[in-house]
Amino acid sequence: MAQVKNTYQFEDLLEKHQLKKTGARLRVLSMMYAKNTATSQPDLESVMHDIDRVTLYRILNVFEEKGIIHKVFDLNGTANYAVCSSGCHEHHHHDEHLHFNCTACKGVFCLNELSLPSINLPAGFQASGFTLYASGLCPKCSAR
Amino acid sequence: MAQVKNTYQFEDLLEKHQLKKTGARLRVLSMMYAKNTATSQPDLESVMHDIDRVTLYRILNVFEEKGIIHKVFDLNGTANYAVCSSGCHEHHHHDEHLHFNCTACKGVFCLNELSLPSINLPAGFQASGFTLYASGLCPKCSAR
DNA sequence: AATACTAATGCAACATGATTGCATTTACCA
DNA sequence: TGGTAAATGCAATCATGTTGCATTAGTATT
Ligand SMILES: [Mn+2]
Ligand SMILES: [Mn+2]
Ligand SMILES: [Zn+2]
Ligand SMILES: [Zn+2]
Numbered sequence: 001m002a003q004v005k006n007t008y009q010f011e012d013l014l015e016k017h018q019l020k021k022t023g024a025r026l027r028v029l030s031m032m033y034a035k036n037t038a039t040s041q042p043d044l045e046s047v048m049h050d051i052d053r054v055t056l057y058r059i060l061n062v063f064e065e066k067g068i069i070h071k072v073f074d075l076n077g078t079a080n081y082a083v084c085s086s087g088c089h090e091h092h093h094h095d096e097h098l099h100f101n102c103t104a105c106k107g108v109f110c111l112n113e114l115s116l117p118s119i120n121l122p123a124g125f126q127a128s129g130f131t132l133y134a135s136g137l138c139p140k141c142s143a144r
Numbered sequence: 145m146a147q148v149k150n151t152y153q154f155e156d157l158l159e160k161h162q163l164k165k166t167g168a169r170l171r172v173l174s175m176m177y178a179k180n181t182a183t184s185q186p187d188l189e190s191v192m193h194d195i196d197r198v199t200l201y202r203i204l205n206v207f208e209e210k211g212i213i214h215k216v217f218d219l220n221g222t223a224n225y226a227v228c229s230s231g232c233h234e235h236h237h238h239d240e241h242l243h244f245n246c247t248a249c250k251g252v253f254c255l256n257e258l259s260l261p262s263i264n265l266p267a268g269f270q271a272s273g274f275t276l277y278a279s280g281l282c283p284k285c286s287a288r
Numbered sequence: 289a290a291t292a293c294t295a296a297t298g299c300a301a302c303a304t305g306a307t308t309g310c311a312t313t314t315a316c317c318a
Numbered sequence: 319t320g321g322t323a324a325a326t327g328c329a330a331t332c333a334t335g336t337t338g339c340a341t342t343a344g345t346a347t348t
Contacts, residue, residue: 020315020324041305052327057306059325077221077334078305100269111269117261119276124283125244125255132263133275139268164295164344185334196298201335203296221305222334 002036003083005029017066024051028059029068038072038080038108070095074108075135085112098132104141146180147227149173161210168195172203173212182216182224182252214239218252219279229256240274246282253282 005013010029014021027048032039044056060081063069069081072095084095098111116130136142149157154173158165171192176183188200204225207213213225216239228239242255260274280286 022315022325024326053305054307054328055326073217073221077217077223079221098263098265100265100271103272109269111266113266114263117263119242119258119261119278121242121244121278122255122257124286125253125278125280126286127244127278127280128247129279131277133277134263134265134269134271135273136269136271142268142270166296166344168297197334198299198336199297 003033005033013068017068019062019066024048024055025059027051028056028063032069032081032083036109038074038082038110040074040078040080042078072099072108072110072131074106075101075103080108082108082110085110096130098134100138101133101135102138102141103135104137107138109138147177149177157212161212163206163210168192168199169203171195172200172207176213176225176227180253182218182226182254184218184222184224186222216243216252216254216275218250219245219247224252226252226254229254242276242278244282245277245279246285247279248281248285251282 007026007030010026010033011021013029014025019025028044031044031047041053041056041060044051044060045053048056060069064071064081067084070084072080072082074080085097095110096116098114098116100109100111101107102109114132116132119127119130121127151170151174154170154177155165157173158169163169172188175188175191185197185200185204188195188204189197192200204213208215208225211228214228216224216226218224229241239254240260242258242260244253244255245251246253258276260276263271263274265271
């Protein structure tokens with residue numbers, strides 16, 4: 001579900017992470033928090049024509065470093081970014097949830113409410129992170 | 145574990161899928177079957193300098209269509225291809241196993257022996273495929 | 289074995305996304 | 319109201335993915 005926040009809260013968020021409150025960053029935040037699906041850089045570019053794409057690239061990078069968003073690859077291998085739930089901090093992400101990629105609308109959904117079952121790896125493998133991907137139809141697309 | 149096969153078996157494999165037995169295809173097959181990790185197109189290019197990269201691109205595509213190999217994205221979002229286990233057929237892949245990406249050697253391992261636990265999706269989501277990703281250290285890299 | 293037909297390849301060209309360097313502008317603190 | 323470091327814009331480059339088309343090579347047929 002999209003998280004509702006206002007400009008003041010976005011400014012607080014930037015301040016908390018020692019990032020300057022710029023127009024570009026606030027617009028990126030408001031767009032990403034308004035959606036319930038992950039956002040790719042092309043998504044941002046198609047809306048914010050006046051912001052250079054390198055700026056968007058760097059905004060996404062710094063937000064990821066700070067633990068504000070996390071990266072998810074969709075079925076095409078293109079990077080999408082989703083707002084982190086609680087548990088993500090600077091250089092320390094906790095995104096071990098299910099990522100659902102709709103094959104119809106291409107939306108990438110973070111299903112935070114689903115925790116991953118524990119996995120027993122073969123001897124020698126030492127896992128530091130897990131992600132479960134699913135593809136299929138999202139609620140909207142399956143209702144048609 | 146790497147699957148050992150000889151040239152005659154690769155030729156049979158191509159014939160079985162109604163593909164012409166060309167040198168480029170046989171070399172790609174022998175390289176991919178000799179490894180126990182997935183192979184990216186750049187991997188192939190770095191070894192087979194005499195084969196055009198578009199040819200390699202098309203070989204990978206047709207092998208994937210035929211169910212000989214399947215695509216896995218690594219942590220950087222670049223496509224890697226791994227030999228399919230049994231259960232993959234033309235236009236019908238069964239690759240619902242764990243993919244382990246080593247953060248040190250960058251190797252992508254298909255852990256076919258691990259079956260995925262069953263997942264209950266939220267209402268409305270209709271999954272047609274699952275993939276579980278793990279990252280960390282592979283046996284070789286964790287032994288150092 | 290020579291021929292004919294189709295698939296496969298090589299090359300050029302283009303598309304898209306990722307990434308860096310550097311000059312200029314802007315946010316923010318003293 | 320400046321001064322300073324951070325943020326941005328722009329140019330440029332690299333990597334990967336993708337298509338069109340002419341040429342080459344595999345294979346079935348004679
Ligand atoms: Mn997520
Ligand atoms: Mn696999
Ligand atoms: Zn959908
Ligand atoms: Zn390793």
